[in-house]
């Protein structure tokens with residue numbers, strides 16, 4: 001049984017949620033990537049809270065387009 005809190009997770013380089021290296025990143029579906037490669041903006045499918053250095057994912061946030069856009073604005 002683990003008593004470790006989720007927020008206490010630390011990535012390979014020693015960062016945790018709240019550090020400047022741990023940032024929300026928009027992730028797109030394959031179709032989304034295709035559309036954006038044509039220069040058309042496309043809403044993200046989900047947001048990963050991940051370390052910008054090693055790419056460790058702390059949290060995945062999924063929701064509708066409006067929710068994800070508001071989330072990105074809040075965390076900018």
Ligand SMILES: [Zn+2]
Pocket residue numbers: 011012013014015051052053054055056
């Ligand atoms: Zn890291």
